[in-house]
Structures are given as structure tokens and as C-alpha cells.
Amino acid sequence: xxxxxxxxxxxxxxxxxxxxxxxxxxxxxxxxxxxxxxxxxxxxxxxxxxxxxxxxxxxxxxxxxxxxxxxxxxxxxxxxxxxxxxxxxxxxxxxxxxxxxxxxxxxxxxxxxxxxxxxxxxxxxxxxxxxxxxxxxxxxxxxxxxxxxxxxxxxxxxxxxxxxxxxxxxxxxxxxxxxxxxxxxxxxxxxxxxxxxxxxxxxxxxxxxxxxxxxxxxxxxxxxxxxxxxxxxxxxxxxxxxxxxxxxxxxxxxxxxxxxxxxxxxxxxxxxxxxxxxxxxxxxxxxxxxxxxxxxxxxxxxxxxx
Amino acid sequence: xxxxxxxxxxxxxxxxxxxxxxxxxxxxxxxxxxxxxxxxxxxxxxxxxxxxxxxxxxxxxxxxxxxxxxxxxxxxxxxxxxxxxxxxxxxxxxxxxxxxxxxxxxxxxxxxxxxxxxxxxxxxxxxxxxxxxxxxxxxxxxxxxxxxxxxxxxxxxxxxxxxxxxxxxxxxxxxxxxxxxxxxxxxxxxxxxxxxxxxxxxxxxxxxxxxxxxxxxxxxxxxxxxxxxxxxxxxxxxxxxxxxxxxxxxxxxxxxxxxxxxxxxxxxxxxx
Numbered sequence: 001x002x003x004x005x006x007x008x009x010x011x012x013x014x015x016x017x018x019x020x021x022x023x024x025x026x027x028x029x030x031x032x033x034x035x036x037x038x039x040x041x042x043x044x045x046x047x048x049x050x051x052x053x054x055x056x057x058x059x060x061x062x063x064x065x066x067x068x069x070x071x072x073x074x075x076x077x078x079x080x081x082x083x084x085x086x087x088x089x090x091x092x093x094x095x096x097x098x099x100x101x102x103x104x105x106x107x108x109x110x111x112x113x114x115x116x117x118x119x120x121x122x123x124x125x126x127x128x129x130x131x132x133x134x135x136x137x138x139x140x141x142x143x144x145x146x147x148x149x150x151x152x153x154x155x156x157x158x159x160x161x162x163x164x165x166x167x168x169x170x171x172x173x174x175x176x177x178x179x180x181x182x183x184x185x186x187x188x189x190x191x192x193x194x195x196x197x198x199x200x201x202x203x204x205x206x207x208x209x210x211x212x213x214x215x216x217x218x219x220x221x222x223x224x225x226x227x228x229x230x231x232x233x234x235x236x237x238x239x240x241x242x243x244x245x246x247x248x249x250x251x252x253x254x255x256x257x258x259x260x261x262x263x264x265x266x267x268x269x270x271x272x273x274x275x276x277x278x279x280x281x282x283x284x285x286x287x288x289x290x291x292x293x294x295x296x297x298x299x300x301x302x303x304x305x306x
Numbered sequence: 307x308x309x310x311x312x313x314x315x316x317x318x319x320x321x322x323x324x325x326x327x328x329x330x331x332x333x334x335x336x337x338x339x340x341x342x343x344x345x346x347x348x349x350x351x352x353x354x355x356x357x358x359x360x361x362x363x364x365x366x367x368x369x370x371x372x373x374x375x376x377x378x379x380x381x382x383x384x385x386x387x388x389x390x391x392x393x394x395x396x397x398x399x400x401x402x403x404x405x406x407x408x409x410x411x412x413x414x415x416x417x418x419x420x421x422x423x424x425x426x427x428x429x430x431x432x433x434x435x436x437x438x439x440x441x442x443x444x445x446x447x448x449x450x451x452x453x454x455x456x457x458x459x460x461x462x463x464x465x466x467x468x469x470x471x472x473x474x475x476x477x478x479x480x481x482x483x484x485x486x487x488x489x490x491x492x493x494x495x496x497x498x499x500x501x502x503x504x505x506x507x508x509x510x511x512x513x514x515x516x517x518x519x520x521x522x523x524x525x526x527x528x529x530x531x532x533x534x535x536x537x538x539x540x541x542x543x544x545x546x547x548x549x550x551x552x553x554x555x556x557x558x559x560x561x562x563x564x565x566x567x568x569x570x571x572x573x574x575x576x577x578x
Contacts, residue, residue, distance in 0.1 A: 015415055026431055137312075137563065141556035143507055145514050146548025149534055150541075157538050237417075244422025248511050252534075262423070263515055266430045278427045281420050 008293045012286055019282045020072065024065055027271050028057075037271050040081055077276035082268045087276035091258060095280070097167050098257035102239075102246055104177040109184035109242070110235060114224075116185075117192020117231075121200060122219060124193075132189065139186030144245050148179040148252040165254035172253075180249045184238045191234045195227040202226075229300045236292030240285045313564025319557025327373035336364045338371040338524040347540050356546040359529075360536060361522075365543065368524040369550050375525040376554055379440060379509040380502045386444035387451050388498065394448070395455025396482050396490075400463055410456065413449035421446035422508065429517045436509070436525065439518035443508050447501055454497050458490040465489075492569055500562035503555040510551045526551045 027037070035052035036043070043051070051057075055078075056064050071078070077087040120132040152175060156164040163172045199205065200223055208222045247259035254260070258277055265273035326333065342362030350357045356365035391413075398409040425442035432438040462468060463486060471481050510527030512518040514534075519525035521532050526547040533543030 018415060019419075023427065026427060137559055138552075138556060141503055141507070141552055141559050143510060143548050143551040143555065145511055146530065146544070146552060149530070149537060149544050149548065153537050153541055153544075240420040241422075243420040247422055247426065248515060251515060262426060266426060266434075266517065269430070271430070274427055274430050278423060281423045285420050 004297055005294065008290060008297075012290055015286055016283060017069075019286075020069060020279060021065065023275055023278050023282075024068055025061075027275055028061070028064075037269060041269065072279065077279065078272040080265075080273045081270045082265070082273070087273050090261065090273065091276055091280055094256060094258045094261050097255060098246060098250070098259060100167075101173065101176055101180065101250070101255060101257060102242055104173055105180040105246075106184070106239065106242060108177060108181040109188060109238070112181070113185040113188025114192055114231070117189040118196055118219060118224060120189065120193040121196035122215075124197065129193075133193070136186040136189045139182050140190070142182060144179055144183060145248045145252055147182060148175070148249055151175050151179055152252065167256055176249050176253045176255055180242065180245050183245065184235075184242050187238055188231065188235060192227070192231050195230045196223055199223045199227045225299070229296055232292055232295050232299065236289050239288045239292075243281055243285065310564065310568070312560040313568055316557050316559070316561025316564050319553060320561055323373050323377065323554055323557065326370050327377050330367075330370040330373065334364070334367045334370055336367040338363065338368045339522060347536070349540075350542055357540065357542040359533065359540075359543055365529075365546055368529060369526065369547060371524040372526045372529065372547070372550070373554075375436075375519060375523070376506055376510075376551075379436070380505050380558070382437075383440045383444045383447070383505045383509065384498050384502055386441065387447040387501070388494065390444065391448040391451025392455045392487075392490075392494065395452035395457075396459045396486065398452065399456035399459025400478060400482055400486070406456070409452065413452045416446065417449035417453075419446065422511070425508070425512060426515075426517060429512065434517045434520065436513065436519040436523075439509055439512045440505075443505060443512075447505075450497065450501065451494070454493060455490060458493055459486055462486045462489050496562055496566045496569065498562075499558055499565060503558035503562070506551060506555045506558065 033048070035048050035055065035057045039048045039051040056067055059067075075088050077091070079085065080087050080090055083090065116132050116136070120129045123129050152164065155161050155175060162174050163169065166172055196219075205218060205223055208218045213222075243259075246257065247262060249255065250257045250259035251263050258280070262274060262277045264270075265277070330338075340363065342358070345354075345358055345362040346360055348354045348358040348362075354364050354366065356369060358364055359368075394409050394413070398406040421443070424446060425439065428442040428445070429435075429438050432441075459482070463481070467489075468481055468485055471485050476485075509518055510525070510530070513520075513525050513527030514531045516531055519528040521528050529547040530544050530551075533540070533547065536543055
């Protein structure tokens with residue numbers, strides 16, 4: 001058991017090290033002068049040279065990377081080109097909004113996905129199952145920026161039920177979190193249904209039924225628990241997709257989160273900020289995946305002890 | 307019956323998409339880029355089925371021509387992921403040991419990444435353009451194909467026909483590219499159609515953010531990026547392109563789903 005968890009835990013720093021190297025080199029190895037990019041396109045030659053020296057771009061690559069890494073480990077991600085503020089501080093100011101939005105969305109997606117997936121499996125082949133699966137495949141195909149714009153137009157502009165933009169009150173969360181939850185909920189529902197259907201025909205489910213357990217006990221305690229491993233894995237993979245969707249949703253709803261900060265940064269070619277946000281995002285995804293691995297190990301002892 | 311319905315609807319949508327793309331100039335007489343400042347913001351009518359935009363361009367015409375961009379996105383992006391992912395996965399599956407660990411380790415790392423976020427990083431560095439966006443999307447779909455190709459190769463290299471080819475003196479490349487690839491074709495095709503829907507959604511999403519196709523290109527995401535500024539006054543500028551994106555993505559997803567159920571009996575239980 002310990003070796004499984006230890007192996008997963010050990011992979012985290014390695015993955016983070018490799019990704020930081022990838023992100024760091026992406027900005028430097030690709031065409032274009034990083035010093036000019038960092039200084040801004042309008043900067044004169046002298047400023048560019050100052051920036052080059054200050055950021056150490058005149059040093060060899062390995063020294064640059066070590067320095068970047070040491071600073072990043074101390075929470076220093078450099079300064080934003082646009083605002084001249086520390087990137088780490090800008091991200092820290094925006095992060096709570098993104099975490100709140102993605103947590104709300106993800107909870108909605110898991111709740112609806114699991115519930116509907118289990119129900120569809122129980123009522124397999126009925127109109128209810130068909131309707132749910134048609135909704136699920138449609139939900140997974142909807143362009144989330146489109147549904148977000150349409151919902152905003154209808155519920156905020158026309159009806160005025162919810163605030164149009166921003167994150168001022170709890171009502172501001174309704175539209176962004178629901179539209180963002182749609183696709184992952186659909187994927188989780190399909191996954192849950194498929195996984196449940198494989199379990200439902202097993203002998204031990206028949207035994208549980210035969211010994212007179214209530215349907216709720218059979219489906220939730222016996223079937224769902226065993227069906228949960230692939231579902232949890234897919235939930236973990238969906239988290240990365242959800243973060244990507246959050247960038248779009250935040251832009252549509254003018255949400256003061258990290259995703260919108262990133263799009264603004266791209267517009268201003270603010271590489272320090274883009275680099276910082278990508279690092280932080282990857283960090284979160286890696287941590288969530290680690291938690292998922294732990295959850296899978298907890299749910300399925302065979303994985304732990306193998 | 308549902309599975310054949312999926313395949314039928316999916317095929318119909320994709321066929322419609324191809325027909326619209328190919329015959330756009332025959333279906334409509336209007337030019338997708340011709341401005342008519344005397345007829346801006348016309349609501350949907352017989353003259354403009356889906357209305358006209360802020361430059362008086364016909365939205366219906368632009369959506370028809372947009373089908374070309376959508377097909378281009380799918381073909382280029384799926385093609386690039388296949389070309390990069392399949393040989394990597396086949397090499398990993400066939401040669402095993404260190405090569406396998408190395409390739410699978412790197413694709414696993416890539417797989418866990420938030421694709422869109424890294425696509426934005428790449429596009430930010432390379433500069434916003436549809437090609438760069440598609441390149442980024444393809445790179446992050448590589449692990450999907452590499453994993454699938456690896457698993458298929460692991461099974462197929464044990465088959466008698468591979469062993470027979472080996473016994474006849476065929477080298478690894480001949481076995482991989484003639485015998486194994488031919489038998490791996492169907493599962494790879496199913497995966498490609500399933501990814502195609504995601505490609506349309508990601509590419510139009512990034513164009514909507516202003517990172518992919520740039521206005522005035524008649525690409526659906528770029529059209530929405532322009533149309534969103536007039537959301538309250540001319541909802542149809544966003545409504546129709548977005549609806550088209552959703553229908554196109556749904557078509558590919560239904561087609562892939564239906565094709566898998568049709569060709570691969572293992573999935574008849576409805577497992578995703």
C-alpha cells in the first residue's frame with residue numbers, strides 16, 4: 001500500500017519539474033526575443049537590454065532555469081509586464097474567485113452526473129434512460145461559450161433575474177457555475193451509467209437482491225461503490241477540462257478570476273503572467289490528480305496492494 | 307435501436323456539413339465577406355435567413371462558408387494528432403521496455419494537463435492564428451492516440467498474422483505499418499471521430515477568445531467573438547453560429563458513438 005502512495009507522491013515533484021521546464025523553455029526557445037517580449041513591444045533598445053540583463057537572459061539557459069525555479073519555489077513568479085505588480089500577488093488576488101467558481105461547478109457536475117448516471121442505469125432502456133442519454137450527449141457537445149452567452153442574454157438581460165457580470169453576490173454564481181458544469185456533468189453521467197451497467201449484472205448484486213436488500217442498498221452500497229473506480233478516474237481527468245472551460249466562462253461573464261487574467265495577459269503579450277498562471281494551473285491539476293489517485297487506491301484495495 | 311439512430315443522425319449531420327462546405331457558392335449567391343452598410347443588423351427574414359451583421363454581411367452565407375473552416379479544423383487537427391500519436395504509441399507497444407516507459411511517461415504527463423490553458427500558452431508565444439491554435443489542440447490530443455495505438459499494438463503483435471510476418475522475415479517497420487496498422491485502423495477511426503467534436507468546440511472556443519481564426523474570417527467562433535458585442539440588440543449574431551457549432555460537434559459525437567457501437571460489439575452494453 002505504502003509503495004503505491006509513495007510512487008504517486010514521488011511523481012508529483014518530477015512532473016512539476018518537467019512541466020516547469022517545458023513552460024520555461026516554451027517562452028524562450030520559440031521564435032522571438034524574450035527580453036523584448038518581457039519589456040513590451042513598444043520598449044526602446046536600451047530598455048530591452050536592461051530587461052535582458054535584469055532578468056538574466058544574457059546568462060546560459062541552465063543558470064536561467066535554476067534561477068527561475070529557485071524564485072518560483074520561494075513564491076516569486078516575476079513581475080507582470082502590464083501592471084508591474086508581482087505575478088504571484090496578482091494570481092493570489094484572482095485565485096479565490098476561480099477556486100469558488102470551479103468548486104461550485106464541479107460539485108454540481110458530480111452531483112447531477114452521478115445521480116442521473118445511476119438512475120439511467122437502473123431504468124435502462126426506458127424512455128427516461130433514453131432522454132437522459134440524449135441530454136448527456138447533447139450536453140457534452142454544447143459549445144459552453146454559446147450556452148453561456150444565450151443564458152446571459154435570457155436570464156440576465158431579458159428577465160433580469162441574475163446579475164449580468166462580475167462576482168458580487170451569490171446570485172452571480174448561478175449562471176457561470178451552471179453553464180460550466182454542463183459538459184462535465186454530461187460526461188460523468190455517461191461514465192456512471194456505463195460503469196453501473198457492468199456491475200449490475202454481477203453475481204453478487206443478484207445475491208444482494210435475493211437476500212432481500214432494499215433497492216437503495218443494492219444500488220448505492222453494493223453497485224455504486226464498485227462502479228466508482230472508473231468514475232472517480234474520469235472525474236479527475238474532467239477537472240483539467242473544467243479548468244480549461246473556466247477560462248472561457250470567466251471571459252464571457254467578466255469573472256474576476258485567473259482565467260480572465262490569462263486572456264487579458266495574452267492580449268497584452270504579458271509573458272510573465274501567462275507563464276505564472278500556467279505553472280499554478282498545472283500545479284492544481286497535478287494535486288487534484290494525486291487526490292484522485294489516493295481516492296482510487298482507497299476505493300479499490302487491489303490497486304494499493306498490487 | 308438507439309445506437310443506429312445515433313449513427314444515422316451523426317452521418318446526416320456530417321454529410322450536411324460537407325455538402326454545405328463544398329457547395330456553399332451554389333446554395334447562396336451572396337459573398338460571405340461583402341459588406342452592405344445599407345443593410346446592417348437586419349433581423350432574420352426571407353432575404354437574410356439568419357439576419358445580417360454590423361457590416362451588413364449575410365449571417366447564413368457566412369455560416370455556410372464557415373463549414374469549410376470547421377472541416378479544415380477537424381481534418382488538420384485530427385490528422386496532426388494521428389501522425390504524431392500513432393507512431394509513438396505503436397513504437398511503445400511494439401518495442402516495450404525503456405522506449406515504452408519513456409513514451410508513456412511523457413504522454414501521461416501531457417494527458418493530465420489542462421489542454422486549453424496550455425494551448426493558450428502556446429498560442430500566446432507563437433502568436434494568435436488558427437493554424438497555431440490547431441497545432442496546440444493537436445499536441446494535446448496526441449496522448450489519446452498514443453495510448454490507444456499502444457494498447458492495440460500490444461494485442462495485435464501477439465496475433466498469428468504478426469508472428470507469421472515475423473517468421474517470414476519482415477522487419478519491425480513492415481510489421482507495424484502494414485500488418486498492425488491495418489488492423490488498428492477501425493478503433494483509431496472511431497477515436498478520430500470522437501475527438502473531432504472536441505476539436506470543433508476547442509478551436510471555435512479559442513477563436514471566440516480571439517486566439518484562433520481572426521475576424522473577418524467566416525469561422526463560427528470568430529463570428530461569435532464579433533457578434534457578442536451586440537448580444538442585447540442582435541442576439542441572432544451569436545445564436546446561429548453557436549447553434550451551428552453545437553450541432554456540428556453533436557453530429558461528430560453521435561457519429562463516433564454510433565460507429566463504435568456498430569463496429570465494436572464489446573460496447574453494446576452502452577459503456578462509454
